[in-house]
Amino acid sequence: MPARPQRTSKAPARRRRVDLPRQAALEVLVAVRADEAYTNLVLPATLARHGLSGRDAGFVTELASGTIRRQGTYDAIIAACSERPLAKVQAKVLDVLRLGTHQLLAMRVPDHAAISATVDLARDRVGAGAAGFVNAVLRKVAAHDLDTWIGQVSTEATFASVAHSHPAWVVERLAQALGPARDELDDLLAADNLSPRVTLVARPGLAERDELIAAGAEPLPYSPYAAALPGGNPGEVVAVAEGRAGVQDEGSQLVALGLAQAVLGGPDLNWLDLCAGPGGKAALLAALAGGRGARVLAVERQPHRAGLVAKATAASRTGLRGVVCADGTRPAWPADSFDRVLVDAPCSGLGALRRRPEARWRRQPSDLDALVPLQHALLDSALASVRPGGLVLYATCSPVLAETADVVNGALERHPGAVLEDLSGTGALAGIPDAAGPLPGTIQLWPHRHGTDAMFLALLRRTEPA
Structure with a gap:
């Protein structure tokens, strides 16, 4: 009896598990963008739904809130690294790219870990094609630090808006409000991007x-x-x-x-x-x-x-x-x-x-x-x-x-x-x-x-x- 021919087809590659904190951060970004939710309200609910606390909760908070604050800066950098106009990039893919860019340029996440985890997130939440696109863009983003990128994607006229991630019209109105103290504008815009402490009354x-101090x-x-x-x-x-x-x-x-x-x-x-x-x-x-x-x-x-x-x-x-x-x-x-x-x-x-x-x-x-x-x-x-x-x-x-x-x-x-x-x-x-x-x-x-x-x-x- 002739031997049965051996099967040569490979088993499908096992899909890597998506990092839960990054998944939670993406959910926050999508809710804020698509549902007009407020970050400070949707964030605690998302953490509770996933049972995240301690360091994981802190990571999600910084990743989501920091990405939303720096969105204008990151969009300018992503646009410089993408062959597609941002208007033609799927909204959820852009959310993923923003999360990856924040990790690369503003968090203590090693480049390889930031890119790998973000590509996995894109593959799981959008698809294989999106994962390839995200990988290509983020590798270009990782080529420079934040200050270098800001210098490359801004002009003298747009520097305040790009560097501090504020729409140009907001920069103009805040400068007017400062009046004679207009030279404090950079300090004001930078303060807007700092995470405020929780203040109690x-x-x-x-x-x-004294009870609060205790x-x-x-x-x-x-x-x-x-x-x-x-x-x-x-x-x-x-x-x-x-x-x-x-x-x-x-x-x-x-x-x-x-x-x-x-x-x-x-x-x-x-x-x-x-x-x-x-x-x-x-x-x-x-x-x-x-x-x-x-x-x-x-x-x-x-x-x-x-x-x-x-x-x-x-x-x-x-x-x-x-x-x-x-x-x-x-x-x-x-x-x-x-x-x-x-x-x-x-x-x-x-x-x-x-x-x-x-x-x-x-x-x-x-x-x-x-x-x-x-x-x-x-x-x-x-x-x-x-x-x-x-x-x-x-x-x-x-x-x-x-x-x-x-x-x-x-x-x-x-x-x-x-x-x-x-x-x-x-x-x-x-x-x-x-x-x-x-x-x-x-x-x-x-x-x-x-x-x-x-x-x-x-x-x-x-x-x-x-």
């Missing part, structure tokens, strides 16, 4: 800052209630878990303190937060008001954000009059009803790019066409809602002049019975260095100077009936 009457947080210089965690999950701090403390940037704390600590004559019982969502400032105001026998009405137009306000203020009931879902530009209360009013207006958010890195790629100059009229309308509503002699604090997390000085000047022109007060000597705001705003008496905080978001604050007093 100890809500007065409910928690002491939990490992470090006191911050300007707000007496602020402390920063060096790392870890803030939800593991007991006071945060119980709602007696919260996560809140020091600049945002100073907004609430600026209103609460300003000198006011006459009755001081009724406070209004006109744009309260998601509730951090309302919670601090309610805690401050409760200790003085006053109460805060928190108003938020969007129902889901009103729910966040209710949750944030749940522990401050003694200082809370209620949470109302209403349009702040159409007051559901009589005129002259409040002693203090906060207008933390919806804005471009260009002062908080450290915490919301995706905002720089979503915002467009045309967004100001809708935001600025809304800011004017809200400030008009606030001045109508406050009693004669009462105070209105207008704030934005944007330093853009169209959203700050121009809005305040417009209100002063429309309301002859309103005057601009000096905030520079008010409570916690007194003595903050280099914080002069674009109008006399206003405050402008900066990430590169103060380690806070770029909050703008202006205090107006209504001196006579409207």
